[in-house]
Amino acid sequence: xxxxxxxxxxxxxxxxxxxxxxxxxxxxxxxxxxxxxxxxxxxxxxxxxxxxxxxxxxxxxxxxxxxxxxxxxxxxxxxxxxxxxxxxxxxxxxxxxxxxxxxxxxxxxxxxxxxxxxxxxxxxxxxxxxxxxxxxxxxxxxxxxxxxxxxxxxxxxxxxxxxxxxxxxxxxxxxxxxxxxxxxxxxxxxxxxxxxxxxxxxxxxxxxxxxxxxxxxxxxxxxx
Amino acid sequence: xxxxxxxxxxxxxxxxxxxxxxxxxxxxxxxxxxxxxxxxxxxxxxxxxxxxxxxxxxxxxxxxxxxxxxxxxxxxxxxxxxxxxxxxxxxxxxxxxxxxxxxxxxxxxxxxxxxxxxxxxxxxxxxxxxxxxxxxxxxxxxxxxxxxxxxxxxxxxxxxxxxxxxxxxxxxxxxxxxxxxxxxxxxxxxxxxxxxxxxxxxxxxxxxxxxxxxxxxxxxxxxxxxxxxxxxxxxxxxxxxxxxxxxxxxxxxxxxxxxxxxxxxxxxxxxxxxxxxxxxxxxxxxxxxxxxxxxxxxxxxxxxxxxx
Numbered sequence: 457x458x459x460x461x462x463x464x465x466x467x468x469x470x471x472x473x474x475x476x477x478x479x480x481x482x483x484x485x486x487x488x489x490x491x492x493x494x495x496x497x498x499x500x501x502x503x504x505x506x507x508x509x510x511x512x513x514x515x516x517x518x519x520x521x522x523x524x525x526x527x528x529x530x531x532x533x534x535x536x537x538x539x540x541x542x543x544x545x546x547x548x549x550x551x552x553x554x555x556x557x558x559x560x561x562x563x564x565x566x567x568x569x570x571x572x573x574x575x576x577x578x579x580x581x582x583x584x585x586x587x588x589x590x591x592x593x594x595x596x597x598x599x600x601x602x603x604x605x606x607x608x609x610x611x612x613x614x615x616x617x618x619x620x621x622x623x624x625x626x627x628x629x630x631x632x633x634x635x636x637x638x639x640x641x642x643x644x645x646x647x648x649x650x651x652x653x654x655x656x657x658x659x660x661x662x663x664x665x666x667x668x669x670x671x672x673x674x675x676x677x678x679x680x
Numbered sequence: 681x682x683x684x685x686x687x688x689x690x691x692x693x694x695x696x697x698x699x700x701x702x703x704x705x706x707x708x709x710x711x712x713x714x715x716x717x718x719x720x721x722x723x724x725x726x727x728x729x730x731x732x733x734x735x736x737x738x739x740x741x742x743x744x745x746x747x748x749x750x751x752x753x754x755x756x757x758x759x760x761x762x763x764x765x766x767x768x769x770x771x772x773x774x775x776x777x778x779x780x781x782x783x784x785x786x787x788x789x790x791x792x793x794x795x796x797x798x799x800x801x802x803x804x805x806x807x808x809x810x811x812x813x814x815x816x817x818x819x820x821x822x823x824x825x826x827x828x829x830x831x832x833x834x835x836x837x838x839x840x841x842x843x844x845x846x847x848x849x850x851x852x853x854x855x856x857x858x859x860x861x862x863x864x865x866x867x868x869x870x871x872x873x874x875x876x877x878x879x880x881x882x883x884x885x886x887x888x889x890x891x892x893x894x895x896x897x898x899x900x901x902x903x904x905x906x907x908x909x910x911x912x913x914x915x916x917x918x919x920x921x922x923x924x925x926x927x928x929x930x931x932x933x934x935x936x937x938x939x940x941x942x943x944x945x946x947x948x949x950x951x952x953x954x955x956x957x958x959x960x961x962x963x964x965x966x967x968x969x970x971x972x973x974x975x976x977x978x979x980x981x982x983x984x985x986x987x988x
Contacts, residue, residue: 610788614807614809616847616852617808619788619919624918625918626791627794636848639852
């Protein structure tokens with residue numbers, strides 16, 4: 457899932473300080489799962505800013521709603537009537553949702569309540585970890601199911617570098633060295649010989665470096 | 681007149697090589713590096729020019745290398761993968777070669793977190809293994825990294841790499857060295873050795889696989905000025921092992937600087953005499969370049985062989 461984290465309330469409040477009527481829009485997708493932008497968080501954020509504005513003698517009329525997904529035109533089409541009268545929309549979705557709103561509601565001030573962090577998953581309740589670098593060409597079959605692109609601080613494909621010690625990364629003792637994990641797993645699988653193959657230069661054009669990407673499935677497209 | 685680098689000629693003729701290190705300055709004057717180069721000139725075969733070491737902005741290694749070369753020492757250009765993509769790496773190295781610099785040392789580079797621009801974006805388009813392999817292909821197959829032919833004047837680099845016997849997983853360190861040799865590394869400089877016992881175990885594995893016959897290994901040493909410096913390395917530099925005895929010896933010394941130099945001299949003598957498969961020594965006198973001549977003299981490595 458996409459993991460996102462709410463920005464500080466003061467920062468969000470600043471973005472809408474001159475607005476009188478604001479829609480706080482949550483998302484029932486990834487940000488609900490990572491407990492940062494779902495229905496509950498949306499209500500809490502709206503209340504907090506409403507109170508802050510009252511205390512500042514600048515009252516705010518805040519409404520709330522949570523979409524099934526903000527990254528899908530069909531779900532945001534349903535909120536047209538909620539958006540009609542507001543000065544601004546505070547989106548609690550990831551950066552994708554914010555952009556879909558900005559595209560649909562051209563005349564509205566759309567602001568992000570979240571910092572979109574990474575593609576990852578949960579470790580224990582309350583802790584999420586980055587796992588995928590979204591590089592566009594998966595190599596996990598060559599690295600024992602552990603992604604060095606995003607989990608190695610240097611994205612090294614022929615690791616580990618000389619900074620790996622006691623299983624940890626040179627940049628922080630709380631970060632596991634991805635290449636130590638890869639080594640351990642390949643050893644356990646009896647596949648260490650695979651690590652002796654020199655991994656060639658990566659084709660980063662399949663990643664963000666090739667420009668914004670599209671994924672097309674003509675077989676599921678519906679002719680209008 | 682051979683077009684091989686002096687360092688390569690020394691190593692290929694089975695002589696014990698000596699390299700040192702010059703750190704470019706955090707300003708735009710070449711005075712200091714030229715002074716260090718002149719001082720070391722007769723005592724080393726070549727000197728590394730670090731590439732924004734610990735991710736602190738300094739004069740570029742290639743520009744500093746040009747000053748060093750003009751001062752009469754052959755530079756070993758350090759090229760890290762942190763700051764340049766494959767386009768910039770090739771371009772800079774073609775430029776370096778055009779200025780007469782044939783020795784290149786390929787490294788990943790310290791993470792920018794350690795430097796003075798921790799909010800910078802890193803590159804790591806290429807890793808050190810791929811850099812070695814592709815520089816070899818530039819020379820031997822006359823192709824750019826993309827495979828396109830280099831129509832004339834392909835750079836004939838003497839390709840170096842690093843090995844860290846003190847990093848983990850220990851048992852994979854020799855594998856990784858072998859991988860670098862397979863990729864095209866011709867000489868290896870190791871991380872600073874303080875834990876001699878571990879280095880000897882490493883070299884034993886290297887010899888078992890015959891790697892010392894396929895690549896020139898230069899043992900890295902660093903003289904330490906104080907017990908605090910040693911203790912800092914022990915606790916704060918990942919991939920280093922500094923035994924407690926060493927810290928204690930410096931702590932108890934009447935003249936710690938003298939003691940630090942003596943330790944370094946002992947280490948070099950020991951490596952040269954006892955550790956088989958080592959082809960030279962790489963002296964990293966960090967911010968203490970002026971002691972290099974004394975270390976070389978007192979270890980019996982002076983005068984340096986005349987080659988070319």
